[in-house]
Amino acid sequence: MSTGDETLLEELLSGKHRALARTISKIENRSPGYRDLVSELYAHTGDADVIGITGSPGAGKSTLVDKLAETYRERGETVGIIAIDPSSPFTGGAVLGDRIRMASTVGDMDVFVRSMSARGTLGGLSTATADAVKAMDAFGKDKIIIETVGAGQNEIDIVRTADTVAVLVPPGSGDDIQTLKAGILEIADVFVVNKADRDGADRTVQELREMIALDDGGGLGGGHHGPDASTHHGGDDGSPEGESERDSAWTVPIVETVATTGDGVEALVDELAGHRTYLVESGERASRSRKRHAEEIRTLLREDVHTMLEAQLERSGGVDELADDVRRGETDPYTIANELLSPVERCLERLETERPTRN
Amino acid sequence: MTTTQGEIRCLVAKVGLDGHDRGAHVIARAFRDAGFEVIYSGLHKAPEEIVQAAVQEDVDVLGISILSGAHDTLVPKVMNGLEEYDAKDDTLVLVGGVIPEEDREGLKDEGVAAIFGPGTSIEETVEYVRENAPER
Numbered sequence: 001m002s003t004g005d006e007t008l009l010e011e012l013l014s015g016k017h018r019a020l021a022r023t024i025s026k027i028e029n030r031s032p033g034y035r036d037l038v039s040e041l042y043a044h045t046g047d048a049d050v051i052g053i054t055g056s057p058g059a060g061k062s063t064l065v066d067k068l069a070e071t072y073r074e075r076g077e078t079v080g081i082i083a084i085d086p087s088s089p090f091t092g093g094a095v096l097g098d099r100i101r102m103a104s105t106v107g108d109m110d111v112f113v114r115s116m117s118a119r120g121t122l123g124g125l126s127t128a129t130a131d132a133v134k135a136m137d138a139f140g141k142d143k144i145i146i147e148t149v150g151a152g153q154n155e156i157d158i159v160r161t162a163d164t165v166a167v168l169v170p171p172g173s174g175d176d177i178q179t180l181k182a183g184i185l186e187i188a189d190v191f192v193v194n195k196a197d198r199d200g201a202d203r204t205v206q207e208l209r210e211m212i213a214l215d216d217g218g219g220l221g222g223g224h225h226g227p228d229a230s231t232h233h234g235g236d237d238g239s240p241e242g243e244s245e246r247d248s249a250w251t252v253p254i255v256e257t258v259a260t261t262g263d264g265v266e267a268l269v270d271e272l273a274g275h276r277t278y279l280v281e282s283g284e285r286a287s288r289s290r291k292r293h294a295e296e297i298r299t300l301l302r303e304d305v306h307t308m309l310e311a312q313l314e315r316s317g318g319v320d321e322l323a324d325d326v327r328r329g330e331t332d333p334y335t336i337a338n339e340l341l342s343p344v345e346r347c348l349e350r351l352e353t354e355r356p357t358r359n
Numbered sequence: 360m361t362t363t364q365g366e367i368r369c370l371v372a373k374v375g376l377d378g379h380d381r382g383a384h385v386i387a388r389a390f391r392d393a394g395f396e397v398i399y400s401g402l403h404k405a406p407e408e409i410v411q412a413a414v415q416e417d418v419d420v421l422g423i424s425i426l427s428g429a430h431d432t433l434v435p436k437v438m439n440g441l442e443e444y445d446a447k448d449d450t451l452v453l454v455g456g457v458i459p460e461e462d463r464e465g466l467k468d469e470g471v472a473a474i475f476g477p478g479t480s481i482e483e484t485v486e487y488v489r490e491n492a493p494e495r
Contacts, residue, residue, distance in 0.1 A: 018446055
């Protein structure tokens, strides 16, 4: 690690805000040396509770996050917030506006708000988010909140970085719940019906309740539980090992909130804490973090191999040249891929005989 | 690493009590269309709030829009705050709005890099940011 990065790490660990901000920038930009920095951060992480908040645009995420942060601060806990906004796929530019709604805690540096844009990088944002969470964790934040629009696979990957995921459902979603349930509703550990003072809130709560009841019966989610998941009694017999992703011992609670006034926020904080207790006691926290780290390792490897292969492509005359060969009918993509990969395969075969040992 | 064009982060801030944010909106949009990442502060922000946002977001550029005439008290507060968090040297601070000629020198002494008054073209501002955004 360069001396500059060593100073940065030291300053971050000693609580200098500027250093945390700069570290996150390095992570976002993938500046040289950021990997060493993040890998040094790992030793100092693991204490923070990571909460994901997702929901459709206009559901009230930013306002709710603001009130959550305020409540945590009143309880004497420090808060980090990562607010993710989409960026324009055309210019890469973005207007990140979540900060406007986070007004309850302004002037309080112990609430660290960081806006991130998707920057059009495939899969990259979830890695960057996870690393930014590590930085905030190492900095010493007690609660870290990730806020993102629940619009697709990319967002779901981001929110999986969290230990506990709250999904916001605005009232009057009505039939939408039917279409939602196949997507982001499955990742919910807690449902929040925000704007609960509006018409249709009761009905939305009712619909969610029915859906959760179905889920507990193993009906929803298809292959989620598998054919042998006949846990109709809904008891807490869930053994931590070998369970399906949604442990049947946790029944997803529904919290009604009015984020603009703060109604129901205390209840939400309690449910989030309840889920954390459940995670720890059931052993689910360990199994989730194992899964998450496995995914991190895979993603890193995929990116690294990708970079190596791009270099290899360059050496063999560039992808355009090869593509032209395919166009002229001289070869095909499969043959080219095989040719490019064969040296890699030979290397791996050689490694088979001399198994790598971890240092 | 040198800051490449797509990675310029800006905070567009409205500080003080005036409620005229058309200019700030226009600039925020223009910056976005230029490929910058823009964080917009919203109206009526106190200098401390602007400092907090600029530090936490680690912006390269801070554009302050003031139309109230209170620039000679508000801007120094922002600059001092940035200095307190060790962020003054590598943040390009711009001021937009109605700033009388005789006040400009004072603001520049405070550390403001450029002042864009009424009639400045958007292209000029974007170009200035591209050329002067700090390399990190």
